[in-house]
Amino acid sequence: MTVLTFKRPRPDADFPRTPLVLPHLRIDPARxxxxxxxxxxPTGEDALPLTYPHVLGFPLxxxxxxxxxxxxxxLGLVHTSIEITGHKPLTSTADAYxxxxxxxxxxxxxxxxxxxxxxxxxxxxxxxxxxxxxxxARHRTDAQAEPxxxxxxxxxxxxxxxxxxxDVGRRYAVVSGDRNPIHLHPLTARPFGFRRAxxxxxxxxxxxxxxxxxxxxxxxxxxxxxxxxxxGTVSYGSEPGRFELRGEDGRMHLTGTxx
Numbered sequence: 001m002t003v004l005t006f007k008r009p010r011p012d013a014d015f016p017r018t019p020l021v022l023p024h025l026r027i028d029p030a031r032x033x034x035x036x037x038x039x040x041x042p043t044g045e046d047a048l049p050l051t052y053p054h055v056l057g058f059p060l061x062x063x064x065x066x067x068x069x070x071x072x073x074x075l076g077l078v079h080t081s082i083e084i085t086g087h088k089p090l091t092s093t094a095d096a097y098x099x100x101x102x103x104x105x106x107x108x109x110x111x112x113x114x115x116x117x118x119x120x121x122x123x124x125x126x127x128x129x130x131x132x133x134x135x136x137a138r139h140r141t142d143a144q145a146e147p148x149x150x151x152x153x154x155x156x157x158x159x160x161x162x163x164x165x166x167d168v169g170r171r172y173a174v175v176s177g178d179r180n181p182i183h184l185h186p187l188t189a190r191p192f193g194f195r196r197a198x199x200x201x202x203x204x205x206x207x208x209x210x211x212x213x214x215x216x217x218x219x220x221x222x223x224x225x226x227x228x229x230x231x232g233t234v235s236y237g238s239e240p241g242r243f244e245l246r247g248e249d250g251r252m253h254l255t256g257t258x259x
Contacts, residue, residue: 015071022060038172039172080134081133085220096123101119103116157239164199164231183199204228222256
């Protein structure tokens, strides 16, 4: 039994402030191609997908969130949102990058406590890509529920319908290194409140970014509104500057913006 079992998350807890840094990072072409296939990006191109540095930084983020000083339990953490900014085009043949990951704060959430995690990719000492993710530890809380919007947004024009197999979580886990049990199998997801495995938030975001055709230098935001149960069918909709993912019943799973 590990110390993670005894963590009691709260938004006013202390958290580690020192970033973890990975210097001299080079791109593995085989791993990149596998990621592109799973997420629907074109393969064989020199340009990196805008979402790929998140995968590169995930081992550092995992190490950071596994530390005793990190106040949220790692198992069962849910990725709730991400904001990505690509400042310059990234290539798979660059000499080397430097990655850094840090926690930038905790916040109360109506379903628990959220941690913000910032990842930065540098080339020649300059930040060329950055992201901020929020991760939710679900627990009982006295936080007030967020007010509901006065009216739901009308659906965006549907561009594609995707039938997702039950193995999507396991396939993405292989290329991303994110083996959170909520994504792998119904039996491992059930203890965390899910009746079936759910898709990784970053798989749904990457799949939408690939379908949208986001350029290398752009700002993308994605909010993961409701889990995508696996297997399942979802509809991808988009218009200039926006995209979304809905279930067969019209339930909103993901909303995103591109600028």
